[in-house]
Amino acid sequence: MADINLPLPIARTILNPIFRFTLNKRLPFRLQRRLLTMGGPAQLPPAGSIRRPVRLGGRPAERISFADTTDHGAILYLHGGGYAVGSIESHRSLTTRLARDTGYPVYVLDYRLAPEHPFPAALDDAEAAFLELMTSTGYRPEQIAISGDSAGGGLSLALAQRLIARHGHTPAALGLIAPWVDPSRIPDRERDLVISKPWSQACAVAYLGDADPADSGYTPLHGDMRGLPPTYVQVDVSELLYPQCIDLVAALRSAEIPVSFTESxxxxxxxxxxxxxxxxxxxxxxxxxxxxxxxxxxTELHELG
Structure with missing residues (x-):
């Protein structure tokens, strides 16, 4: 089915009650997860994709490609959802578009979720997935880009910082959609269209568990930015996470990291x-x-050179 083009005011009117009901602090996280997964098919992915279940780092994952996909690189995608909800299925439309529009396979990781698995479970899973993607496919670190949205964007940044610090591996790039890079920061507004202050704080508490909130793996905004790859940050000016994204871009530029920044x-x-x-x-x-x-x-051009 072809895309439709709803005017933004109409789309916002339709989505507002859905998000208010689904991402609600009063609902158990397990129910939120089911609701998000049920809503996934309404976000139509492009036709013609090839989806294959795989395992990375001991966790379920999905490889998404198309008939013309090249194997000279890959994208590891980490979904959002406050570290407590979200899934391969809820983000399939977005990740399938990335596979189609980049021409590279996208690997979507089903990392462990809080509160059942608090920090650093998600980061450990992401690290293990990246390392296995190297060993199982033969990719070098610079042939793998990392991308994610919201909590998955923060996890992407934390993963890149850990890969550099622990393994000396620098990914090809970071593509971050409204990354949640400081869960300990309390939003200055009650809500935006999608997320609310009470819900985000509940997710932050669930993810932190008994860990130290000063741990840069939990708050990668305060981690070491040196040596990171080129990074792209997207955010809308209306979002609760907009101030964090502004601070992240400033920190990256201060560390002399090439940054592209889109404010919609x-x-x-x-x-x-x-x-x-x-x-x-x-x-x-x-x-x-x-x-x-x-x-x-x-990266491919460097190889040919």
Missing amino acids: KGLWHVAQLQASLTAPAAAVSRELAEFLREALQL
Whole structure:
């Protein structure tokens, strides 16, 4: 089915009650997970994808590709959901578009969720997945880009920092959609279209568990930015996480990391998930794909040189 192009005000009117009901502090996380997974098919993925279940680092994952996908690089995608909800299924529309528009396979990791598995379980799973992606496919670190949204964006940054510090591995690029890089920070507003202050604080507490909130794996905004790969940050100015993204971009630039930054107006938190419903969301999704594709193609050109 072809994409439709709802006007942004209509899309916002439709989505607002859905998010208010689903991402609600009063609902158990298990129920939120089921509701998000049930809503996944409404966010239509592009036709023609090839989905294959795999395992990475001992966790279930999905490899998404198309008939013309190249194997000269890959993207590891870490889904959002406050570290407590979200799944391969809930993010399939977004990740399938990335596979189609980049021309590279996208590996989507089903990392462990809080509160059953608090920090550092998700980061440990992401680290193990990246390392196994290297050993199982023969990719070098610079042939793998890391991307994620919201909590998955923060996890992507924390993963890159850990890979550099522990293993000396630098990924090809980081593609971050409204990354949650400091869960300990209390939002200065009650809510945006998608997430609320009470819900985000409940997720932060669930993810932290008994860990130290000063641990940079939990708050990668305060981690070491030196040596990170080129990074792209997308966020809408209306989002609760907008101030964090501004601070992240400033920290990256201070560390002299090449940064691309897109501030949209009129969208919402991770609107890329609804790219099949409205053209502006599809446009920012394509911009992210273009950034990741160019970063991976640059690696290919270096090999040929």
